Amino acid sequence: MNDDAPFIRIRNLSKSFVDKNDPTDVVHAVRDFNLAIAEGEFVVVVGPSGCGKTTLLRCIAGLVEPTRGNVHIRGRPLEGPGAERGYVFQSFALFPWRTVRRNIEFGLELKGMPKEERRRISDEYIDLVGLQGFEDSHPRELSGGMQQRVGLARALVNDPEVLLMDEPFGSLDAQTRNIMQTEVLKIWNRTHKTIIFVTHSVDESIYLADRVVVLTARPASIKAIFPVDLPRPRDRASDPFAHIRHEVLEDLTEEVLRGIEQMDKPGEGP
Amino acid sequence: MAKKGWMIFGNRHEGWFLWIAGFLAFIVTWWLLALWVDRPYRPTPPEVFIALVESLYTTTPRDPNTMSDHIWASLYRVFWGLVFALALAIPLGYLVGYSRPVEQFVSPAVELLRPIPPIAWLPFAIVMFSVAGDFPAAAVFIIFLGIFFPVLTNIVDGVKGIDDLLYDAALTLGARQRDLVRKIILPASLPSMMTGIRIGVGVGWMTIVAAEMTPVFSEGLGWYIWDRAEVFKYDEMWAGMLMIGIIGIIMIKSLTYAERWLQR
Numbered sequence: 001m002n003d004d005a006p007f008i009r010i011r012n013l014s015k016s017f018v019d020k021n022d023p024t025d026v027v028h029a030v031r032d033f034n035l036a037i038a039e040g041e042f043v044v045v046v047g048p049s050g051c052g053k054t055t056l057l058r059c060i061a062g063l064v065e066p067t068r069g070n071v072h073i074r075g076r077p078l079e080g081p082g083a084e085r086g087y088v089f090q091s092f093a094l095f096p097w098r099t100v101r102r103n104i105e106f107g108l109e110l111k112g113m114p115k116e117e118r119r120r121i122s123d124e125y126i127d128l129v130g131l132q133g134f135e136d137s138h139p140r141e142l143s144g145g146m147q148q149r150v151g152l153a154r155a156l157v158n159d160p161e162v163l164l165m166d167e168p169f170g171s172l173d174a175q176t177r178n179i180m181q182t183e184v185l186k187i188w189n190r191t192h193k194t195i196i197f198v199t200h201s202v203d204e205s206i207y208l209a210d211r212v213v214v215l216t217a218r219p220a221s222i223k224a225i226f227p228v229d230l231p232r233p234r235d236r237a238s239d240p241f242a243h244i245r246h247e248v249l250e251d252l253t254e255e256v257l258r259g260i261e262q263m264d265k266p267g268e269g270p
Numbered sequence: 271m272a273k274k275g276w277m278i279f280g281n282r283h284e285g286w287f288l289w290i291a292g293f294l295a296f297i298v299t300w301w302l303l304a305l306w307v308d309r310p311y312r313p314t315p316p317e318v319f320i321a322l323v324e325s326l327y328t329t330t331p332r333d334p335n336t337m338s339d340h341i342w343a344s345l346y347r348v349f350w351g352l353v354f355a356l357a358l359a360i361p362l363g364y365l366v367g368y369s370r371p372v373e374q375f376v377s378p379a380v381e382l383l384r385p386i387p388p389i390a391w392l393p394f395a396i397v398m399f400s401v402a403g404d405f406p407a408a409a410v411f412i413i414f415l416g417i418f419f420p421v422l423t424n425i426v427d428g429v430k431g432i433d434d435l436l437y438d439a440a441l442t443l444g445a446r447q448r449d450l451v452r453k454i455i456l457p458a459s460l461p462s463m464m465t466g467i468r469i470g471v472g473v474g475w476m477t478i479v480a481a482e483m484t485p486v487f488s489e490g491l492g493w494y495i496w497d498r499a500e501v502f503k504y505d506e507m508w509a510g511m512l513m514i515g516i517i518g519i520i521m522i523k524s525l526t527y528a529e530r531w532l533q534r
Contacts, residue, residue: 083444
């Protein structure tokens with residue numbers, strides 16, 4: 001990994017929330033997070049529930065301003081949300097009044113692209129995520145898996161520098177989840193996007209990632225990073241897979257327990 | 271995906287048969303009741319229908335207006351009430367829905383005035399506008415009130431009901447703050463707004479009919495009904511009532527079509 005100018009550099013990222021009405025009520029969500037990510041890398045972040053992983057992702061997206069620290073992409077500092085940092089939501093966040101095609105074309109519309117060109121491009125991405133035939137359906141007519149495919153296409157259509165995925169398959173049933181994991185890998189192979197993927201499923205993280213980043217309990221910082229060098233598609237039942245799972249689970253469980261302890265004694269954490 | 275069924279007034283009926291059957295049953299029941307009761311104030315459907323058609327273009331010595339004139343008079347008042355109500359309620363609704371401080375400021379006045387039925391404002395409206403000798407203005411005023419509150423309330427609900435994540439989604443797709451109004455808030459709240467308008471128009475229509483029955487007015491469908499009853503011309507009275515219902519349906523359905531068109 002080239003440390004001189006990594007594709008994405010997250011430096012000393014910290015985020016605290018202060019209650020407006022009671023300045024002493026502070027919640028530290030993220031503390032001193034440092035990570036360098038190479039272009040085209042698939043990084044998966046795992047952490048206990050409530051550890052701040054969504055806040056972390058939102059900081060990288062520019063939806064939330066960090067309290068301290070910064071994020072640089074291609075050497076340029078982050079200045080807020082934008083189409084170059086595509087985001088996929090756990091609850092899909094599709095626009096219910098728009099059809100599949102018009103959801104996907106949203107970013108293109110904002111750029112003022114003419115209709116024929118938009119249509120051509122959205123056709124490409126509809127094919128990519130396998131939703132041919134559903135272009136004119138509305139989100140409420142689609143299953144969860146299909147809706148998330150729309151979410152994926154919608155973000156990808158803007159050709160983002162990085163794709164941020166916040167527990168995107170958390171609302172899906174186990175079978176659909178596995179299918180979508182394979183889909184994401186397929187899309188990643190085709191588009192060579194840099195992906196930062198947040199989950200609390202250890203299995204999912206090892207199946208997908210180039211590197212698995214384990215977060216501490218709140219406030220989130222890095223507990224450990226596990227590179228996953230196994231060739232894809234990975235066999236969840238294989239020994240090497242189980243070995244890495246064991247290590248990740250060990251660290252994660254430690255943090256989960258610490259998180260539970262913390263809840264018994266309310267406070268700011270370490 | 272093709273959908274089965276027939277389009278009648280914008281509703282899909284998988285069995286138009288039921289619709290026709292229901293309508294016929296209504297007519298038959300009415301007819302039977304009319305024959306059974308056999309009183310002048312219970313005319314049969316054909317009598318009413320003939321009266322309705324004839325009254326559209328005939329006048330009587332007492333009443334220089336045809337039914338069509340009366341219809342026009344009532345609609346004219348509703349129209350202007352609608353225009354003023356929308357002009358005020360739509361911008362205010364979006365402001366209140368979007369901004370908590372505005373909501374808190376406006377809330378006491380709105381909550382207090384909203385439950386007052388528009389017709390209750392009539393005495394005040396008459397006095398207020400009679401200074402200018404302008405009774406139609408009084409009518410427009412109470413219709414304005416009848417439409418204003420439902421539209422305001424529904425827009426506020428519509429805006430507040432927008433999933434917060436949709437704004438985030440839009441921002442991560444390249445929207446700037448100023449795009450959010452046009453691309454998210456307006457389309458997302460459109461169904462609520464149209465519902466509010468439909469309710470408001472319904473209230474406004476009922477209100478004007480009631481208002482026209484007071485001695486203040488001398489034309490309009492409400493007046494027509496009352497007048498015809500006074501001179502025992504019950505077939506025309508029922509014709510008037512039927513006309514009120516028909517126009518009500520037309521107005522609501524027009525709004526539904528307007529909503530579809532706006533969503534393109």
